[in-house]
Amino acid sequence: MASFHPDSIRNDTNSLTLSRQVMIGTRDTDFVVLMNSIACACKLISRSVRKAGIAGLYGNAGSENATGDDQKKIDVLSDEMMVNALKYSHVCAVLVSEEQDDPIIMPESLSGKYCVAFDPLDGSSNIDCNVSTGTIFSVWEKKSTGPVGVVDDILRAGNDIVCAGYCAYGSATELVITYYGSGVQRYTLDPSLGEFILTANNLKLPEVSKTIYSINEGNYTSWDKPMRTAIDGFRLNEPRYTARYVGSMVADIHRTLLYGGIYLYPADEKKGNGKLRVLYECFPMAMIMAKAGGTASTGMFKGTVTNLLDLVPKSIHEKVPIVIGCHRDVDRVLAHYNTSA
Numbered sequence: 541m542a543s544f545h546p547d548s549i550r551n552d553t554n555s556l557t558l559s560r561q562v563m564i565g566t567r568d569t570d571f572v573v574l575m576n577s578i579a580c581a582c583k584l585i586s587r588s589v590r591k592a593g594i595a596g597l598y599g600n601a602g603s604e605n606a607t608g609d610d611q612k613k614i615d616v617l618s619d620e621m622m623v624n625a626l627k628y629s630h631v632c633a634v635l636v637s638e639e640q641d642d643p644i645i646m647p648e649s650l651s652g653k654y655c656v657a658f659d660p661l662d663g664s665s666n667i668d669c670n671v672s673t674g675t676i677f678s679v680w681e682k683k684s685t686g687p688v689g690v691v692d693d694i695l696r697a698g699n700d701i702v703c704a705g706y707c708a709y710g711s712a713t714e715l716v717i718t719y720y721g722s723g724v725q726r727y728t729l730d731p732s733l734g735e736f737i738l739t740a741n742n743l744k745l746p747e748v749s750k751t752i753y754s755i756n757e758g759n760y761t762s763w764d765k766p767m768r769t770a771i772d773g774f775r776l777n778e779p780r781y782t783a784r785y786v787g788s789m790v791a792d793i794h795r796t797l798l799y800g801g802i803y804l805y806p807a808d809e810k811k812g813n814g815k816l817r818v819l820y821e822c823f824p825m826a827m828i829m830a831k832a833g834g835t836a837s838t839g840m841f842k843g844t845v846t847n848l849l850d851l852v853p854k855s856i857h858e859k860v861p862i863v864i865g866c867h868r869d870v871d872r873v874l875a876h877y878n879t880s881a
Contacts, residue, residue: 558736589614615664645689660675678820698826714739722831723744753783802869
């Protein structure tokens, strides 16, 4: 006779760890090594975020990153953690970090088959006031045939991504990933075990999405007319939408994934092509949202409206506007551009 076990006991006797689930899903030891390396870096960053005040990690480092943003002390530390974890995994060929001007090409003695782009600590500008932060990453397989990788191995369309994910550092540390055609998996770090445990498999947007829009309305006057009209519609038309904006992309997208609605960071007169970077912010979030039943677009970008995952970036820190969420709301925004045209 089978005995009943509470979930906590069942998880101890049959623990659904990240390594186990990835091995089941791919049977690829190199990919397991890669995911373990990323997970290790995320655990280190999570610990540093939680100790930031005690360890004196608040405040600026006195430098700027590759795209001109002020670097926090913890940005620099998080970047070192990610780079070292991936560099010495022996499965990576090319690394691109938001915090470094140039791509990192692995020497032949360390080189492997994966190319990884990452934002080590998204939302760090608000870390001094204890806002949720996160790590975002995307992975391609090396396509060049030489002994070491080249930058073109990573300057590719989002549709070529083999793995996308983010780790959110909030009340819990959660890892959300999709890889090699799988659905979206959600893991929670068990601090007593030091392992990411599967908490949701094949995660989908809710069938009835909440009426939430997320955008920095302080930039309203610098958007184009169709975008202003779309946001006016969310605020003024029935059903009226609720505004929710954290200012940390990981936090805002995580909420959108779980509750539905829409997140936007459009082009504007000040930032031109928007604020968010293609390779390590927009691509991974677009891939996750697509696998969860949603969609992502550039909105109006360089004279056309494009599916975000179809873009092929020309530089490693290229920026792009983003309109991402459930089809209901993304289509509603894009309809204003169709009408305008």
